[in-house]
Amino acid sequence: DIQMTQSPSSLSASVGDRVTITCRASQSISNYLNWYQQKPGKAPKLLIYAASSLQSGVPSRFSGSGSGTDFTLTISSLQPEDFATYYCQQSYSTPPETFGQGTKVDIK
Amino acid sequence: QLQLQESGPGLVKPSETLSLTCSVSGGSVSSKSYYWGWIRQPPGKGLEWIGSLFYSGTTYYNPSLESRLSISMDTSKHHFSLKLSSVTAADTAVYYCARAMIFGSLVPYYYAMDVWGQGTTVTVSS
Numbered sequence: 287d288i289q290m291t292q293s294p295s296s297l298s299a300s301v302g303d304r305v306t307i308t309c310r311a312s313q314s315i316s317n318y319l320n321w322y323q324q325k326p327g328k329a330p331k332l333l334i335y336a337a338s339s340l341q342s343g344v345p346s347r348f349s350g351s352g353s354g355t356d357f358t359l360t361i362s363s364l365q366p367e368d369f370a371t372y373y374c375q376q377s378y379s380t381p382p383e384t385f386g387q388g389t390k391v392d393i394k
Numbered sequence: 395q396l397q398l399q400e401s402g403p404g405l406v407k408p409s410e411t412l413s414l415t416c417s418v419s420g421g422s423v424s425s426k427s428y429y430w431g432w433i434r435q436p437p438g439k440g441l442e443w444i445g446s447l448f449y450s451g452t453t454y455y456n457p458s459l460e461s462r463l464s465i466s467m468d469t470s471k472h473h474f475s476l477k478l479s480s481v482t483a484a485d486t487a488v489y490y491c492a493r494a495m496i497f498g499s500l501v502p503y504y505y506a507m508d509v510w511g512q513g514t515t516v517t518v519s520s
Contacts, residue, residue: 287457320506320507322441324441328512329490329512330433330490330507330510332507332508335504335506335508336497336506341508373440375443377502377504377505377506380446380454380502381443381445381446381454381455381456381457382443382454382457382458384443385440385441385443388440
């Protein structure tokens with residue numbers, strides 16, 4: 287299985303901050319990388335697919351980049367509703383599709 | 395707008411079979427542009443992909459669960475189901491059903507889960 291490792295596991299930030307989350311794959315996955323946001327008690331929500339494509343309805347402050355093994359999710363200006371846990375997921379080598387362990391973004 | 399809703403027992407005894415159904419409304423399960431999947435999340439932990447079911451009937455299972463797992467679809471009733479046998483406490487989790495987009499012109503295709511159910515909590519305990 288391809289292992290997905292996110293860093294950091296958690297971070298504290300303020301409204302308006304630029305936030306970057308990193309996801310590293312244990313082998314090359316081209317751009318077969320998705321990002322999800324999950325709020326407590328809620329289902330995950332797709333933010334970014336194919337590494338850099340913004341899902342319909344997702345604010346443009348979210349962006350994704352990367353290819354191969356290293357990927358980033360950037361929130362250009364953190365908003366109160368963005369405090370959540372973020373997961374990366376690979377769909378290059380399946381089964382199984384695998385998720386990172388998550389990055390929790392909370393209020394500083 | 396497509397909506398998914400999980401249903402099934404909230405409590406299952408060890409060694410028994412966990413059975414869940416995902417009801418699909420506002421759209422068709424008979425599309426080659428999507429697959430239908432299950433994902434779970436143990437309490438306080440991350441997401442684990444369980445398996446997928448394509449329109450053709452093809453299924454893919456997480457190898458860690460494959461020997462105990464079955465995913466099937468009833469197109470006439472607009473739902474798909476998960477059965478996980480011989481459950482233990484380690485199977486306690488919130489179970490989500492989801493639709494995944496299938497796109498791209500070359501193999502491997504891209505997948506991304508764009509619609510999710512709200513999740514249902516299953517506890518394995520005697």
